[in-house]
Every structure is written in C-alpha cells, then in structure tokens.
Amino acid sequence: xNTMIESTKVFWYDSDIPDSLxxxxxIRLPMKSIFLFKSVSKRWLSLISDAFxxxxxxxxxxxxxxxxxxxxxxxxxxxxxxxxxxxTETVIRFPTSFNPERFYELSSSLFSLSFLPVHTExxxxxxxxxxxxxxxxxxxxxxxxxxxxxxxPITKQHVIxxxxxxxxxxxxxxxxxxxxxxxxxYTVVRIPNEESSSNxxxxxxxxxxxxxxxEFNFSCQVRNYSRSNHKRLYSTISYNGILxxxxxxxxxxxxxxxxxxxxxxxxxxxxxxxxxxxxxxxCCGRLCCFAGGKSLRLWELTNYESxxxxxxxQRKLSEICSVDARLHELFGSDVKICFRPLAMHPFNWxxxxxxxxxxxxxxxxRTGISNLIDYGLIPAALHPFILPPWPTMIPxxxxxxxxx
Amino acid sequence: xxxxxxxxxxxxxxTQLSPQPDTETAKPTKKIxxxxxxxxxxxxxxxxxxEFATVKSFFEDSPSTDTVPLPNVTAKPLSQVIxxxxxxxxFKANPDEAQKKKYNxxxxxxxxxxxxxxxxxVANYLEIKDLLDVLNQAVADRIENKSVEYVRSFFxxxxxxxxxxxxxxxxxxxxxxEGVDED
Numbered sequence: 001x002n003t004m005i006e007s008t009k010v011f012w013y014d015s016d017i018p019d020s021l022x023x024x025x026x027i028r029l030p031m032k033s034i035f036l037f038k039s040v041s042k043r044w045l046s047l048i049s050d051a052f053x054x055x056x057x058x059x060x061x062x063x064x065x066x067x068x069x070x071x072x073x074x075x076x077x078x079x080x081x082x083x084x085x086x087x088t089e090t091v092i093r094f095p096t097s098f099n100p101e102r103f104y105e106l107s108s109s110l111f112s113l114s115f116l117p118v119h120t121e122x123x124x125x126x127x128x129x130x131x132x133x134x135x136x137x138x139x140x141x142x143x144x145x146x147x148x149x150x151x152x153p154i155t156k157q158h159v160i161x162x163x164x165x166x167x168x169x170x171x172x173x174x175x176x177x178x179x180x181x182x183x184x185x186y187t188v189v190r191i192p193n194e195e196s197s198s199n200x201x202x203x204x205x206x207x208x209x210x211x212x213x214x215e216f217n218f219s220c221q222v223r224n225y226s227r228s229n230h231k232r233l234y235s236t237i238s239y240n241g242i243l244x245x246x247x248x249x250x251x252x253x254x255x256x257x258x259x260x261x262x263x264x265x266x267x268x269x270x271x272x273x274x275x276x277x278x279x280x281x282x283c284c285g286r287l288c289c290f291a292g293g294k295s296l297r298l299w300e301l302t303n304y305e306s307x308x309x310x311x312x313x314q315r316k317l318s319e320i321c322s323v324d325a326r327l328h329e330l331f332g333s334d335v336k337i338c339f340r341p342l343a344m345h346p347f348n349w350x351x352x353x354x355x356x357x358x359x360x361x362x363x364x365x366r367t368g369i370s371n372l373i374d375y376g377l378i379p380a381a382l383h384p385f386i387l388p389p390w391p392t393m394i395p396x397x398x399x400x401x402x403x404x
Numbered sequence: 405x406x407x408x409x410x411x412x413x414x415x416x417x418x419t420q421l422s423p424q425p426d427t428e429t430a431k432p433t434k435k436i437x438x439x440x441x442x443x444x445x446x447x448x449x450x451x452x453x454x455e456f457a458t459v460k461s462f463f464e465d466s467p468s469t470d471t472v473p474l475p476n477v478t479a480k481p482l483s484q485v486i487x488x489x490x491x492x493x494x495f496k497a498n499p500d501e502a503q504k505k506k507y508n509x510x511x512x513x514x515x516x517x518x519x520x521x522x523x524x525x526v527a528n529y530l531e532i533k534d535l536l537d538v539l540n541q542a543v544a545d546r547i548e549n550k551s552v553e554y555v556r557s558f559f560x561x562x563x564x565x566x567x568x569x570x571x572x573x574x575x576x577x578x579x580x581x582e583g584v585d586e587d
Contacts, residue, residue: 029547
C-alpha cells in the first residue's frame with residue numbers, strides 16, 4: 001500500500017508550489033515587491049522575467065477600474081527637472097499594496113534623472129524633459145550638440161540616441177515626441193517649430209528597431225506651416241501608438257506603425273470665441289483638446305475617424321474662485337485674470353492645470369474652484385507621467401555608442 | 405464558531421477508521437470517507453466533500469466507491485481544508501457576506517506561514533477556488549514589502565545565486581530595494 005502511495009506521490013506531488021500557483025500569489029503584490037523578489041531564487045527570477053508574467057500582471061490591473069486607478073499613480077514632469085520645482089503634492093507614489101490607502105512614497109529625490117550620464121560641467125538645468133509615453137521619458141541635454149536620451153525613470157535604464165541629422169543649437173528650436181510600444185520598441189519624432197516658408201513639413205524620425213534617423217518631407221495643406229506664433233514649446237501626445245501635435249490651425253498625426261511616409265491632419269475644434277494656445281492631452285484614455293481666452297474650453301474627441309469633437313466644458317475665467325487665502329489676492333480684485341492652461345488631469349475630466357503668474361494652479365471646470373499647486377518658476381509645459389502597471393523595459397540598442 | 409487548529413491530531417469533528425452510524429438524527433446524512441497520503445481516514449458529510457471539485461468528479465465517475473484516496477494530500481492541511489469548507493457550507497445555506505469575510509480573515513490569521521503554504525497545493529488539487537483565493541491573498545499579504553531573505557525563509561527556498569549574480573540583480577533593480585520593511 002505504501003509503495004503505491006509513494007509512486008503516485010511522485011506523479012502528483014511537487015513539494016514546491018507549482019509555477020502557476022506561485023504566479024497567482026505574486027500578481028497580488030505591488031510591482032516593487034515583485035522586482036525585489038527576482039533575487040529570491042533562479043526559479044523566481046525566470047518566472048518573473050518571463051514576458052507572460054508582465055502581461056498577466058498588467059492585464060489584471062487594466063481590467064479592473066479600481067485597481068488601475070490606484071495602481072497608476074502619476075505626476076507632472078516639469079521640462080526642467082530638478083528636485084526643487086517638483087511640487088510635493090504631485091510626487092509620484094508607488095503603490096505598495098492593492099489597498100489604495102497604503103502607499104510607499106517615492107520621494108522626489110528618488111524620482112530623478114541623475115542616473116543619466118550628463119557632463120560634470122552641466123548644471124541640473126541642462127536636462128530638458130520633452131515627452132513621455134508608456135512609462136518612458138524622452139529628454140535632451142540642452143547644450144550643443146543636442147543629445148537625446150530615452151529612459152525609464154523607475155528602472156533607471158537609459159539609452160543615448162545617435163545624433164539627429166539636422167543640427168540644432170537648443171531644445172527649443174525643435175519639438176519632439178516619443179511613441180513607445182509595450183514591448184519597449186519606440187519611435188522618436190523631431191518636429192521643426194521654426195517658421196517655414198515652404199509648404200513642407202520636415203520631420204526626422206528615429207526608430208529603435210532600425211537604430212537610425214530618417215528624414216521625411218510632408219506637404220502641408222496649410223500655407224507656411226508654423227508653430228512659432230505661440231512662442232512656446234508644444235507638447236506632443238502619443239495616443240494609440242500615433243503621435244499628435246497641434247499646429248496653428250490643425251492637428252497633425254504621424255503613425256509610424258501604419259505608414260512611415262504619411263502624415264495626417266485633423267481639424268481643431270470649432271469655436272466662435274477667439275482662443276489661444278490649443279493644446280492636446282489624454283484624459284481617461286481619450287484624446288482631448290483645450291484652449292483658453294476669456295473662457296476656458298475643453299473638447300473630447302468622440303470619433304477619431306471623422307474627427308468629431310464634443311465640447312465637454314466651457315467656463316468663463318472671471319468665474320474662477322478659490323478657498324485658498326494665497327489665491328484670494330489674485331481672484332478677489334478686478335484685476336484681469338491671466339490663466340494659461342498647461343495640462344489636463346489624466347483621469348479627471350473636470351480638472352485642468354495651468355499657470356497664473358508665478359503660481360501653478362489646478363482649476364475645476366465644473367465648480368470653478370481653483371487650488372494652489374506650486375509657487376515659483378512655472379514652466380511653459382507640463383508632461384503627465386503615469387506609472388504603467390508593469391515597467392516597459394528598454395531593449396538593448398542595436399546601434400553603437402555615439403562619440404560625444 | 406471556530407475549532408482549535410493548534411492540535412496536531414485530528415479534530416473531534418472527523419472520525420477515524422470505519423464509518424459510524426449516525427445516532428444523532430433519525431435521518432442520517434450521507435458520509436464520505438477520504439484517505440490522506442499518510443493513511444489518515446476522514447469522514448465528512450457529503451455536502452462538504454462536494455465542495456471539493458476533484459472528489460465530486462471522482463464520485464461522478466465511480467459512484468460505488470466508498471473511500472476516496474487522496475494520494476498527494478497529507479492529513480494536516482486536509483483537516484484544515486475540511487474545517488474551512490464546513491464553514492463555507494453554512495454560509496451557502498445562510499448567506500452573510502460580512503460574516504464570511506470575517507471568518508475567512510480569521511481562518512488565515514490564526515494559521516502559521518507553513519500551514520498556509522502547505523494548504524495551497526491541497527486547495528488547488530481539490531479545486532476549491534474560494535479557499536485558493538483566500539490563501540493566495542493571505543500569503544501575498546504576508547510577504548508584501550518584505551526582504552528577499554524573509555521570503556526565502558517563508559517558503560523554505562535555498563538561495564541558488566552566486567554572490568556576484570545576486571549583487572548584479574541588486575544593482576539592476578536598486579529602486580526595488582528602497583523602503584523594504586524590517587524582517
């Protein structure tokens with residue numbers, strides 16, 4: 001009898017918990033614990049490093065609205081990244097648990113780009129954050145010659161891109177965007193923002209798969225393609241794997257995974273009032289557009305194919321109010337309020353962020369209530385950085401190191 | 405109601421060896437005999453045994469069997485699993501989500517780390533989904549934000565990395581090492 005049991009025991013029983021069960025335990029842990037536990041044993045390392053595990057983990061969070069809300073904390077990245085300008089209220093918090101009440105705070109000093117190999121003579125202001133997509137950040141060393149970095153600020157991986165074909169002295173003379181896919185492959189697009197006398201839009205495109213820059217010229221329907229009228233750096237938005245940016249009268253879209261030699265354009269939302277600074281953002285997974293003048297308007301793109309915009313909010317700036325004493329002096333008097341919208345809350349349709357003089361404020365478009373976020377040097381752009389459910393790993397570059 | 409789990413021997417709720425006639429009620433409930441890998445006999449009510457999907461299908465395939473052998477389940481985790489399922493039957497008859505949640509929480513709280521880990525393959529083998537969920541979550545809660553060394557000792561895992569390999573992993577994932585709980 002005993003021998004029979006022993007033999008079936010070998011057949012049935014694994015004294016360890018099988019991989020499938022261990023996976024079920026581990027996916028209930030916060031991302032940070034899981035990465036730590038790669039060091040438990042070779043078996044745990046291979047289980048966690050398997051692409052299936054990351055996909056399974058992300059799917060569990062993405063399929064549950066409550067989990068995805070608590071497990072995708074976000075912050076605004078300021079273009080000039082140094083610790084002092086990162087408002088403490090917007091510090092990214094690492095979830096340590098599937099209980100949203102328990103967070104381990106990733107301090108602003110931890111969320112730094114100090115791992116980038118900058119020159120010792122460079123100041124902290126020399127790294128300029130340009131865009132972010134899928135947990136990856138595109139930044140640029142703002143000194144001649146421009147050096148572009150793609151990095152993951154959580155895992156502290158980075159790559160240096162080869163030198164782009166067109167020379168440029170400053171980050172400001174070129175806009176750029178990044179589209180990053182789940183497998184870590186990415187495309188970087190450089191967009192001229194200087195006045196162009198021709199009808200051509202000249203883009204430079206870098207693909208991580210080929211490791212090379214390619215130049216493309218697209219003819220524009222608008223004469224004198226120009227983005228320089230507004231005298232500021234625009235944000236590019238990666239939405240559904242397509243890069244979008246607003247120019248003077250229309251929105252441009254470039255889809256590197258559909259056709260590399262075409263650029264699409266889309267109408268800006270129509271508005272009777274003269275508005276300025278049309279900007280794009282993503283809110284609750286939808287592409288939206290906001291602009292300010294005497295009032296602030298926010299549209300949602302309800303149909304991508306037909307380019308149909310739906311006005312979501314419209315609020316007069318004179319209605320702005322605040323319970324914060326530090327904002328009373330701004331809004332209480334008859335002084336004309338100058339609010340420059342900069343960014344949307346990535347998960348809340350009511351909240352827009354912008355600058356009011358030297359203050360960064362949030363503005364609730366439903367209630368009209370404003371709150372002070374930060375004082376001081378307010379940048380001309382803010383990039384929401386959303387922590388992805390599973391970190392995107394940057395593939396090993398296929399190109400050699402650039403000599404700088 | 406919760407039974408003592410500290411006792412290493414079988415609880416009074418399970419009878420050993422041959423079936424006993426049910427003397428308490430006029431209408432005896434059907435009992436099913438389960439036999440663990442270490443040859444312990446457990447007599448459980450049919451309704452409890454039917455909570456085990458594996459046992460249920462065993463009976464559907466061979467209804468004439470009187471004893472179900474469980475060759476990969478030892479007595480201790482089996483007795484704990486039976487204890488859990490007996491309670492779940494009561495909640496099935498009388499649904500009370502709050503009470504059920506409370507019981508499930510107490511059930512795992514009073515178990516040792518080893519008890520929990522030992523029950524997981526049993527709950528999996530017997531296909532008791534609710535229990536497996538409760539156990540997986542309980543184990544995850546106990547190792548969350550703990551150190552690598554803590555987790556190794558929790559599961560009884562030997563470190564099979566060389567010092568160099570471990571140092572390399574630590575460098576690669578330095579961010580994950582920040583703010584870990586004291587053991």
